[in-house]
Amino acid sequence: MSITTYAELQTAAANWLKRSDLTSYIPDLIRLGELRIFREVRCRIMESSLSSAISSGVVTVPSDYLGLKSAYIDGSPTQKLQRATVSQIYDKYPLRAAEGKPKMVAREGSSFIFGPYPDSSYTMKGIYYAKPTSIQTSANALFLESPDLYLFAALAEAAPFLKDDARIVIWDGKYASVVKQIEDADRDEDSTGGGLAVVVA
Numbered sequence: 001m002s003i004t005t006y007a008e009l010q011t012a013a014a015n016w017l018k019r020s021d022l023t024s025y026i027p028d029l030i031r032l033g034e035l036r037i038f039r040e041v042r043c044r045i046m047e048s049s050l051s052s053a054i055s056s057g058v059v060t061v062p063s064d065y066l067g068l069k070s071a072y073i074d075g076s077p078t079q080k081l082q083r084a085t086v087s088q089i090y091d092k093y094p095l096r097a098a099e100g101k102p103k104m105v106a107r108e109g110s111s112f113i114f115g116p117y118p119d120s121s122y123t124m125k126g127i128y129y130a131k132p133t134s135i136q137t138s139a140n141a142l143f144l145e146s147p148d149l150y151l152f153a154a155l156a157e158a159a160p161f162l163k164d165d166a167r168i169v170i171w172d173g174k175y176a177s178v179v180k181q182i183e184d185a186d187r188d189e190d191s192t193g194g195g196l197a198v199v200v201a
Helices: 006-017 020-040 086-092 141-145 147-156 167-191
Strands: 047-053 058-060 065-073 104-108 111-115 123-130
Touching (some): 006 020, 047 065, 141 147
Antiparallel strands (some): 058 111, 065 123, 104 111
16 A cells, blocks of 8 residues: 555555554554654654854754764854864863864754854854754655655554564564665765775885
């Protein structure tokens, strides 16, 4: 069957579960599966551009932020930002006042902080992984691209109800397999054109 809408996903989950007593729980299973996806999956289709001016030494973390893929300070030349922990930045750059062009970035609560502390007006640019809109609201791009990911994530969440049902292991394995396929496809895309080169000493 086609799985392109939330309603069709609910129907598919019900068909796979073959348990009429779980019908009322299916929306919860889908939501729990989706939350698992948001925690575990990072792929190209979830990428979003980041471009924010640094103000008072910080940049506000986007509300849909899941993780930072890459970042740099815009300019000529650009300065790639190295990921660091908050402790590393405070240890290496304890002076939290104008000190230089940032080389490091860390997330501290709802803000990105930098090391060294910016000494001018800089713009942070890059790519971050954004949390898709919940499937319960609309059919997001990740769901439309990989409905099987959502289906098997939801089915795997039925474990507390199905107890020792052998299908749980199969569904969880299928979920893991789809995640790997998505990640492998992204890696293949990233490596396209990056063939081996002979280095002459």
